[in-house]
Amino acid sequence: MNGMQFLAGHFNYIVVIILMMTGLYIVISTGNMVKKLTGLGVFQTSVFQLYITMGKVTGGRPPIVAHAPEGAEHAAANGGEHGASTADTAVRMVHDMADVPVNGVIYSNPIPHVLILTGIVVGVATLAVGLALIVRIRETYDSIEEEDVEEAEYKARKAANA
Amino acid sequence: MSTVLEILHIARFGLAGVFLLGGGFFVLAGAIGVLRLPDFYTRLHAAGVTDTMGSTLILLGLMLIAGFTLLSVKLALVGLFLFLTSPTATHAVANAAHKAKLKPLLGTYRQTRKGDNEGGSQ
Amino acid sequence: MNADFITPLDAFTIIDLILMLMLLIVGLAIVRLNDIFAIVMLAGVYSLVSALWFVSLDAVDVAFTEAAVGAGISTVLMLGAMLLSSRTALPAKPVRKWASFFIVLATGAALMYAVTDMPSFGDPLSAPNAYVGLEYLKRSLPDTEIPNVVSSVLASYRGYDTLGETSVILTAGLGVMLILGMGGKINGQLKKKAIDYDNADAQAHHTVLRVVSKMMIPLIVLYGFYVQFHGDFGPGGGFQAGVIIASAVILYALIFGVDAAKAAVPPLVVRIGAALGVLIYGGTGIAGLILGSNYLDYNVLDPHSAPHGQELGIMSIEIGVLITVCSVMLVIFYGFTSRQPDITDKDW
Amino acid sequence: MIFATTLMLMGAMTLMLARLLRGPELYDRVLAVNSFGTKTVLFLCVFSFLIGRPDGVDIALLYALMNFIGTIAILKFFRYRALDVALSRMPSRNTRKKAGAKS
Known part of the structure; x- marks a missing residue:
């Protein structure tokens, strides 16, 4: 199988992996938790895409x-x-x-569809739990930036020790 | 008899094609307008082209292709929903922008272009 | 791997490529932007474009779910959370940026290496497509009399899975309830209106919105039921219908106020519904046990014809899924809206 | 013919994406998202004819409804910074009092 043919048959996986890495990058690089969750959503959707492209049959x-x-x-x-x-x-x-x-x-192929269909609804449910946690973090620490939260935590621990 | 039907057939698909391409043209024109026009309110006006002419023509064209089927009913429903929701949504956007004291650009484009900030919000 | 298969470059592939390009643009834009509001909207567009891609990849049920969830519920939830938190993200520090860039690069390289083992795009004889999937396609109609194989696999062949997923959704609803409260008292006192909306003229201008929404809400609910009961023949089913009906209530709450929505669909009903759906699902399984078969085996539900029993069982558990999904979405929505926004004007 | 329309719609969607990314006002973005949604609905209809299966129209129907909810939520959020306000025509008790005081 030559290179061109390989690319024609696998371009979808390459794009999906780039998207997946975009999501991962957002999750790791940003300190803002809402943005982090968006990145998680991008990552999650790219996993869905990976499954669905595998189940596609040409002319199906x-x-x-x-x-x-x-x-x-x-x-x-x-x-x-x-x-x-x-x-x-x-x-x-x-x-x-x-x-x-x-x-x-x-x-x-129907099987990836079945798996992903439930995955999407579970995804939105977990997203809701994550957002709820963010709301509580904001109420406690008055910030949703990771660094601020860590700093406040550090200060609180120091005050408790002293 | 059959030639009449054939002519009708050709006319139907020809008309559908004209409608589809016309709709596509209006959608594209509206999109270019939204991208190119200078301020929010003028862009709103350009977006209306898609909602009215664009969607109506495209859906009509598709209904001509589909004929009298359930599919046509569904397309008509899509048209009805778009007919109800997109002007409402556009109205809501415009209203919100107006209430937020977003000022329209006044005067000729060249005049306002210098002081771009004057057209900004608040 | 089937080496002879070549992916054709036809109109669909071109459309696929354009959609992928759009996805890439949106993804990179999310990376670059710091305005959370724009990010939320881009996330909506991202899920929408991937729904389009799913349609082109024949996954109509998945596209249906993605469109219902991504455009409606996710956006509303994200906005609800944003309301209770800040609006712009701090830009990341360069060190962190580069560190994460290299981590991502390494992970991506590893995954790219794995791509060589993947089957070709659209190959009908690849390992995932040739065996079990084909088997379901062949057997679904004789076994269950349901044309939509996704529905029958979801509800019947993999009924345990779906029961698990439904329980996960219920658990998520419980989690949000525990974290954000049940929409009643907060710190021992009822919520007070923090913001004074004293511009009567602004409210009077919403006649158009109210009238149109009043027309739309019944249509949305009706469409939800169509999706529920047409799910055996076309794209749709309990999950999608639940999300759609929940978004009708959410629209009602957006236009007429959460209090009005709570009067129409009380939180207590919603809480009971969340559990009731799982109960219906589990109860269908128990009914199978009582009639002398395995758990979640619907063949015995109708003593005269096994396929009809299957149809009955699938219908019953889809209703359970509908009730749970709809209720949990509303539990979550009520949870978010019952919090008092403590954000000050200078944050904006 | 149908394919040409599909490509036109995709071009329009890309232009909307450009407007969405460029901003500059928040309302421009909302407008772009809403318009993107409308074009997507049309795209789904046309695309389902292109591939000869009517299932896309169902999704288009759904999306026509959902797009509306999303837009309303965004606007509500920006108008009132809360999801929990009724858009009733009756002025609130507060304003009625104020109006009474003025007259």
């Missing part, structure tokens, strides 16, 4: 299997351009799809 369709069986061959010939999604065709094809590999249509 979203994993919603609802095709009329009589259109299956036609759809396969067209590379999956054909589609009618109604409930009754779905029920009909249950009986007919004993041996056709996913009805002759290419679909993208």
